[in-house]
Amino acid sequence: MSEPVEKFLCVVNGKQQIMEVPDNTLLLDWIRTDLGLTGTKQSCEVQVCGVCTVLVDGVPVSGCTTLAYEARNSNVMTIEGIRGTAFYQRAEEIFMRHSAVQCGFCSPGFILTVFTLVNAGRKLTEHEIKQALHGNLCRCTGYKSIFEAAIEVINSEVGLGK
Amino acid sequence: MSAPTIDERDLRVESGAVGVNHDRIDGPSKISGKAQYVGDLNVPGMLYGKVFRSQIAHGRITRLDVSIAEAMDGVVAVLVGSDLTDIDPFYGHAIRDRPIVALDRVRFVGEPIAAVAAKTMAQAEAAAKSIIVEFEVLPVAADLDTALAADAPIIHDGKTAAGFAHGLGNLPDRDGNICYSYSLNTGDLGSVTSADNIVVDHEYIFPAVYQYSMETHAVIAEHTGTEIRLWANCQHPFLVQSEIATLFNLPISSVRINVPYLGGGFGSKSYTKMEPIAAALARKAMRPVRIVNEVSESMVTTRRHNMKCRMVTTAKSDGELVSRDVQIWLDTGAYADNGPRVTATAGDAATGPYRWQATQVRAHCVYTNTAPSGSYRAFGATHLQWVGESQVDEIARRAGLDPLEMRRRNLLRRGEVVRVNGKPLDADLIGDIEKVAASLGWGEERKQNRGKGISVGLLAAGAHPVSMASVRMDATAGVSVLVGSTEMGQGTRTVMAQIAAQVLTVPMSTVSVPEADTRFTPYDRSTGASRSTTVAGKAVERAALAVLALLLETAGQIFGVADVSNLDVVDGSITDGKLSKTFSQIIKKRFGFVGGELIGHGEVKPEGGSGSYEEGPVFWEVCIAGAEVEVDKNTGVIKIIRTSSVADVGQAINPAQVERQDEGATLQGIGNALFEEILYSSEGDLLNDSLLDYRIPTILDMPETMNCIIVENGDGPGPFGSKGCGEGALAAIPAAIVNALGDIGIEMYELPLTPERVWKRIQEIQEIQKSK
Ligand code: FES
Ligand code: FES
Numbered sequence: 001m002s003e004p005v006e007k008f009l010c011v012v013n014g015k016q017q018i019m020e021v022p023d024n025t026l027l028l029d030w031i032r033t034d035l036g037l038t039g040t041k042q043s044c045e046v047q048v049c050g051v052c053t054v055l056v057d058g059v060p061v062s063g064c065t066t067l068a069y070e071a072r073n074s075n076v077m078t079i080e081g082i083r084g085t086a087f088y089q090r091a092e093e094i095f096m097r098h099s100a101v102q103c104g105f106c107s108p109g110f111i112l113t114v115f116t117l118v119n120a121g122r123k124l125t126e127h128e129i130k131q132a133l134h135g136n137l138c139r140c141t142g143y144k145s146i147f148e149a150a151i152e153v154i155n156s157e158v159g160l161g162k
Numbered sequence: 163m164s165a166p167t168i169d170e171r172d173l174r175v176e177s178g179a180v181g182v183n184h185d186r187i188d189g190p191s192k193i194s195g196k197a198q199y200v201g202d203l204n205v206p207g208m209l210y211g212k213v214f215r216s217q218i219a220h221g222r223i224t225r226l227d228v229s230i231a232e233a234m235d236g237v238v239a240v241l242v243g244s245d246l247t248d249i250d251p252f253y254g255h256a257i258r259d260r261p262i263v264a265l266d267r268v269r270f271v272g273e274p275i276a277a278v279a280a281k282t283m284a285q286a287e288a289a290a291k292s293i294i295v296e297f298e299v300l301p302v303a304a305d306l307d308t309a310l311a312a313d314a315p316i317i318h319d320g321k322t323a324a325g326f327a328h329g330l331g332n333l334p335d336r337d338g339n340i341c342y343s344y345s346l347n348t349g350d351l352g353s354v355t356s357a358d359n360i361v362v363d364h365e366y367i368f369p370a371v372y373q374y375s376m377e378t379h380a381v382i383a384e385h386t387g388t389e390i391r392l393w394a395n396c397q398h399p400f401l402v403q404s405e406i407a408t409l410f411n412l413p414i415s416s417v418r419i420n421v422p423y424l425g426g427g428f429g430s431k432s433y434t435k436m437e438p439i440a441a442a443l444a445r446k447a448m449r450p451v452r453i454v455n456e457v458s459e460s461m462v463t464t465r466r467h468n469m470k471c472r473m474v475t476t477a478k479s480d481g482e483l484v485s486r487d488v489q490i491w492l493d494t495g496a497y498a499d500n501g502p503r504v505t506a507t508a509g510d511a512a513t514g515p516y517r518w519q520a521t522q523v524r525a526h527c528v529y530t531n532t533a534p535s536g537s538y539r540a541f542g543a544t545h546l547q548w549v550g551e552s553q554v555d556e557i558a559r560r561a562g563l564d565p566l567e568m569r570r571r572n573l574l575r576r577g578e579v580v581r582v583n584g585k586p587l588d589a590d591l592i593g594d595i596e597k598v599a600a601s602l603g604w605g606e607e608r609k610q611n612r613g614k615g616i617s618v619g620l621l622a623a624g625a626h627p628v629s630m631a632s633v634r635m636d637a638t639a640g641v642s643v644l645v646g647s648t649e650m651g652q653g654t655r656t657v658m659a660q661i662a663a664q665v666l667t668v669p670m671s672t673v674s675v676p677e678a679d680t681r682f683t684p685y686d687r688s689t690g691a692s693r694s695t696t697v698a699g700k701a702v703e704r705a706a707l708a709v710l711a712l713l714l715e716t717a718g719q720i721f722g723v724a725d726v727s728n729l730d731v732v733d734g735s736i737t738d739g740k741l742s743k744t745f746s747q748i749i750k751k752r753f754g755f756v757g758g759e760l761i762g763h764g765e766v767k768p769e770g771g772s773g774s775y776e777e778g779p780v781f782w783e784v785c786i787a788g789a790e791v792e793v794d795k796n797t798g799v800i801k802i803i804r805t806s807s808v809a810d811v812g813q814a815i816n817p818a819q820v821e822r823q824d825e826g827a828t829l830q831g832i833g834n835a836l837f838e839e840i841l842y843s844s845e846g847d848l849l850n851d852s853l854l855d856y857r858i859p860t861i862l863d864m865p866e867t868m869n870c871i872i873v874e875n876g877d878g879p880g881p882f883g884s885k886g887c888g889e890g891a892l893a894a895i896p897a898a899i900v901n902a903l904g905d906i907g908i909e910m911y912e913l914p915l916t917p918e919r920v921w922k923r924i925q926e927i928q929e930i931q932k933s934k
Pocket of ligand 1: 041048050062
């Protein structure tokens with residue numbers, strides 16, 4: 001009972017990929033299983049926890065509730081694509097300094113969210129940063145260190161709003 | 163823990179590895195997404211497994227038909243109970259009450275009945291859906307009251323089979339649905355009551371809670387006929403190894419477990435969980451299989467016990483505590499899991515660290531037709547501390563005493579007996595609670611609708627003190643630390659590296675701590691009970707000292723000195739004051755060759771006695787915190803203004819990691835106190851089995867101020883006088899919040915403190931006040 005499969009193109013982290021999966025395949029499964037990019041994690045599967053966050057044409061989406069099909073012919077960016085950037089280097093250094101990582105399962109998702117906030121280029125207040133991070137869960141850290149690290153990253157990239 | 167082979171030199175001065183906020187050695191690989199968890203691993207030929215679970219809470223299986231599933235595309239094997247006739251399929255470290263898959267009966271919604279292995283996940287899921295099962299439905303006991311009733315359906319028949327690692331002496335036989343009871347008595351309760359005593363007597367309810375480690379349970383299993391390999395996110399690989407070996411009739415060494423990074427544990431991955439079903443499925447498929455739970459499946463794999471408790475505390479009119487009488491019923495679900503140990507620990511926590519004339523504790527572990535309950539961070543202590551501490555506060559109010567003064571008068575002092583025959587108190591509780599009170603601005607004028615609360619407790623920590631470690635130093639003086647503690651976010655690999663670096667006076671960058679692999683990593687009982695730094699860390703310290711002893715031995719020959727205590731170890735070199743040789747020069751000299759390595763072994767075992775539960779604990783983990791809360795009396799909504807916790811750690815190996823532990827535990831404590839609750843219907847259906855309905859704290863639930871006070875009295879049994887941490891705040895925070903509410907007249911007897919519950923209680927209290 002194999003389902004009919006159509007082929008699509010999709011650029012993932014700057015590399016062209018052929019998407020050839022049943023049309024009910026989740027974007028998260030395609031990225032993790034077919035492409036072997038396991039930096040994007042899976043947890044709640046209901047768009048609550050944020051560990052599956054990826055960027056589709058620059059917009060953060062939950063890979064667990066997005067069909068791979070919806071990302072056809074678009075640019076997908078995962079933690080593996082962000083890793084090499086200057087932004088990432090600074091963010092990692094700041095997250096490390098705040099010891100804002102424990103088990104690390106949530107970390108790539110937080111980095112993606114902070115990356116999106118920085119990319120928006122708008123100065124955010126601490127309150128706005130907190131609101132923006134509330135779609136990412138972390139069960140280990142108690143958030144304090146992540147919040148402080150995120151504020152520092154955003155401040156150093158685009159400055160903070162008043 | 164007995165003396166090591168050479169003197170435990172205080173090397174703190176020479177090398178600054180301990181007591182310093184070293185970067186986590188696994189931090190960059192985790193932040194960048196390179197770190198791999200079980201669900202990220204692939205083994206050649208690997209299949210995908212899907213478990214088929216019961217939809218009813220109690221019933222006899224009358225028909226199980228997997229023929230459609232077996233014929234489906236990509237399906238390699240379907241495991242059912244009848245595949246297990248050649249082995250004794252029951253497991254359970256405390257009580258062997260649980261079959262690998264249901265044999266003829268199911269006892270909770272979510273119990274595994276069958277499992278499919280297929281070439282893709284989609285195929286496995288589709289096949290699992292096609293399985294047909296029919297039941298003769300049995301009466302359900304989905305809560306404690308029903309399970310304890312005289313006419314309750316009995317969930318397990320036959321004799322109680324003791325598990326291999328319950329560690330609680332002789333397990334008595336079941337009494338109805340009570341699978342284990344723990345009692346603790348001191349003095350004579352009858353003789354201490356007097357007419358003018360203050361008596362506080364209430365019943366309390368504590369909810370079932372989901373640990374929610376963000377990474378769900380996951381395991382890859384391979385069964386070659388003579389060997390089982392597992393890649394599992396288990397906290398206790400060596401206990402799992404021995405349980406799997408027993409199940410499948412293999413020598414322990416024929417089971418090999420690799421433990422990559424864990425995406426959180428918090429107790430949910432302690433002991434054996436998904437490993438038996440994965441191994442049995444792989445055995446049938448004759449290929450490796452990976453099973454990764456969904457959240458809804460991990461929720462029914464293990465949870466925290468809900469509890470009912472009746473407590474009576476009496477005191478003299480001046481606030482001097484006299485007696486406490488406690489009855490506890492813990493809902494362990496359909497299988498015991500770690501319930502007996504949770505029950506004993508709850509019993510120990512019930513009397514609190516106070517001086518009594520008489521106490522009586524009876525704690526019961528009860529089967530119900532719900533998902534099995536096991537360990538969750540600070541188990542037992544979290545259950546009881548808010549109960550006991552809210553009674554202490556009620557007494558203080560009635561005696562007209564400040565809660566802090568109440569505790570000063572009644573708390574145990576260092577060296578006093580906590581539990582008869584057990585370890586005496588090894589901490590300064592009054593000093594700790596005073597620090598917390600000060601940081602909350604204790605005694606300052608109260609703001610409207612705001613209350614402050616403090617709480618004190620102890621948690622029996624360390625589990626059984628058996629750990630081994632090896633430290634290897636290669637010819638370039640690179641160090642690897644082989645230790646079984648699993649890295650689940652607590653930072654154990656970094657801490658172990660710091661301990662080894664400190665002893666050996668080498669830079670952190672030269673020390674690596676690979677994942678636990680039972681084939682090469684020496685035995686370590688478990689990762690939990692705040693034991694890794696203290697117990698496994700001690701083994702690492704001893705292993706590193708053993709390497710140092712080898713280096714000194716060769717250096718002694720080089721320098722021609724008989725007494726190596728005249729030599730100094732400085733920054734990776736040994737010197738006699740005139741000449742200095744690096745470690746790698748010494749190693750080269752030892753072997754006369756460019757290769758070779760030094761291997762040191764470290765061992766920790768019970769100092770005296772058997773290391774049994776009664777003799778313990780290894781140390782008393784201090785559970786002390788305070789909170790300031792604000793209540794909206796119109797809505798019942800609670801806001802946590804600030805929290806403060808004490809990490810009484812003896813010596814912080816990595817202070818930043820200690821703080822992160824307390825902050826994480828604080829948020830879990832807030833979730834547990836304010837809103838986390840697993841809900842069951844009377845039919846045993848789990849009503850909130852996703853994170854849409856089961857809410858855990860987000861960043862918006864973080865208190866405005868979260869303060870962790872590290873106390874270093876050098877009084878721990880671990881390396882450099884350290885002792886474990888990370889659980890205390892979870893036990894202490896709910897109690898502090900409840901007491902903060904009590905401070906403004908809202909005494910609560912049921913958690914979580916949902917707005918509805920708090921609002922109703924406010925109305926109730928207003929009614930009572932009106933009628934007076
Ligand atoms: S797994 Fe997608 S949001 Fe949780
Ligand atoms: S570090 Fe473990 S979930 Fe965030």
